[in-house]
Amino acid sequence: MKAVVAGASGGIGQPLSLLLKACPLVDHLSLYDVVNTPGVTADLSHISSVAKIEGFLPADDGMKKAFTGADMVVIPAGIPRKPGMTRDDLFKINAGIVKGLVEGIAEHCPEAYILVISNPVNSTVPIAAEVLTNAGKFNPKKLFGVTTLDVVRAETFVQAITGAKDPADTKIPVIGGHSGETIVPLFSQAKPEVKIPEDKLDELTKRVQFGGDEVVKAKDGAGSATLSMAYAGFRFAERVMQAAKGKSGIVEPTFVYLPGIEGGDAIAKETGCKYFSVPVELGKEGAVKANNPLGMANEYEKKLLQACYEGLKGNIEKGVEFVKNPPQK
Numbered sequence: 625m626k627a628v629v630a631g632a633s634g635g636i637g638q639p640l641s642l643l644l645k646a647c648p649l650v651d652h653l654s655l656y657d658v659v660n661t662p663g664v665t666a667d668l669s670h671i672s673s674v675a676k677i678e679g680f681l682p683a684d685d686g687m688k689k690a691f692t693g694a695d696m697v698v699i700p701a702g703i704p705r706k707p708g709m710t711r712d713d714l715f716k717i718n719a720g721i722v723k724g725l726v727e728g729i730a731e732h733c734p735e736a737y738i739l740v741i742s743n744p745v746n747s748t749v750p751i752a753a754e755v756l757t758n759a760g761k762f763n764p765k766k767l768f769g770v771t772t773l774d775v776v777r778a779e780t781f782v783q784a785i786t787g788a789k790d791p792a793d794t795k796i797p798v799i800g801g802h803s804g805e806t807i808v809p810l811f812s813q814a815k816p817e818v819k820i821p822e823d824k825l826d827e828l829t830k831r832v833q834f835g836g837d838e839v840v841k842a843k844d845g846a847g848s849a850t851l852s853m854a855y856a857g858f859r860f861a862e863r864v865m866q867a868a869k870g871k872s873g874i875v876e877p878t879f880v881y882l883p884g885i886e887g888g889d890a891i892a893k894e895t896g897c898k899y900f901s902v903p904v905e906l907g908k909e910g911a912v913k914a915n916n917p918l919g920m921a922n923e924y925e926k927k928l929l930q931a932c933y934e935g936l937k938g939n940i941e942k943g944v945e946f947v948k949n950p951p952q953k
């Protein structure tokens with residue numbers, strides 16, 4: 625398994641690269657960034673784990689060298705929020721960064737699983753899909769928007785109510801997109817079942833939807849979630865790698881192009897959104913089946929879902945348009 629981190633020198637990139645370097649599923653770790661990869665690579669190279677490590681900058685065909693032969697590319701490249709910004713405010717800069725990196729993937733490692741972390745995920749994943757489509761290389765089963773941090777937050781925040789010893793023992797599907805009201809935690813479908821007192825549900829739901837803002841505010845201008853994101857990004861990447869190596873029964877919420885995945889068409893029709901995060905069954909081919917949790921949502925969650933659909937459609941369209949009708953320079 626050759627794994628690439630694109631944006632490896634950043635706040636997420638460095639701890640994510642550390643986790644991948646320490647992971648026995650990774651044989652070869654390749655770090656790519658526009659700055660500082662020599663230092664990050666030298667540092668991580670002293671860790672006595674199995675993964676061989678290399679680092680590249682754009683010069684001297686660095687992207688080609690970094691990407692060629694990759695089985696998985698994780699993309700945390702791009703600017704993070706500062707207080708007062710929405711994720712959509714990042715679009716102007718990050719859309720072009722993701723487009724350029726995915727063009728490189730289409731050219732040098734089109735078979736790789738692509739895990740997009742860069743925000744706004746609701747738009748950067750459609751950008752990636754359009755770029756791959758234009759290159760004739762789009763495999764919807766291998767393109768994932770990483771929404772695992774929303775799941776991790778839901779598991780963590782609900783613990784105050786369940787009192788569970790290990791928060792990750794409570795499985796909560798978080799579906800929709802990855803920003804504000806497009807994030808929809810389905811506490812009614814938690815396993816094992818959780819009973820949320822009615823007067824706590826709004827607060828808990830909002831905390832999951834706006835957990836990112838909590839961190840942005842606390843960091844006070846120094847960026848957004850990096851360490852918890854590296855944990856979440858690694859957790860998802862590890863599941864993808866386990867499935868690639870033949871482990872069965874892995875289901876994870878992730879933001880995918882629904883019409884390209886078994887079971888996805890019905891969800892796309894019901895939501896009016898071609899891209900949506902739902903629990904997806906992972907296999908060797910990538911996303912093999914989209915599970916539909918919509919029918920089991922309760923009345924409270926159905927209202928959340930209506931708001932989600934409205935916001936998400938515009939975000940998706942903006943990403944698609946960025947590639948179809950590029951902005952004039």
Ligand SMILES: NC(=O)c1ccc[n+]([C@@H]2O[C@H](COP(=O)([O-])OP(=O)(O)OC[C@H]3O[C@@H](n4cnc5c(N)ncnc54)[C@H](O)[C@@H]3O)[C@@H](O)[C@H]2O)c1
Binds near residue numbers: 702
């Ligand atoms: N999906 C999620 O749940 C989630 C969670 C947290 C953060 N994010 C997003 O992840 C992104 C990165 O956040 P961060 O805190 O690590 O930012 P950061 O600024 O610390 O790091 C970004 C890195 O990307 C690199 N970079 C910029 N352009 C590049 C290019 N063309 N090719 C390769 N590398 C490039 C930068 O040099 C930098 O090292 C942001 O967009 C942030 O909003 C997403």
Ligand SMILES: O=C(O)C[C@H](O)C(=O)O
Binds near residue numbers: 704773840
């Ligand atoms: O909030 C952000 O901008 C970063 C990330 O999307 C998060 O959810 O923490």
